Amino acid sequence: MKCNVGKSDRVIRIILGVVIGAAGYYYNSWLGLIGIVPIFTAAINRCPLYIPFGIRTCKKD
DSSP, X not given: OOOOOOHHHHHHHHHHHHHHHHHHHHTTOGGGGGGHHHXXXXXXXXXXXXXXXXXXXXXXX
16 A cells, blocks of 8 residues: 655644544543544555545655
């Protein structure tokens, strides 16, 4: 699998995921679980929504 998530995009996704998760925890809401999605996509270096649009934020191999 080729990566399509670059380094800066990855850092932003991790921060965003943590913020969403923390807000869900603070407000005692299950919607904080949505924070798992950006963290997961950052962990695997691949975003399924980038594929149909042909977006790549990582350096080409």
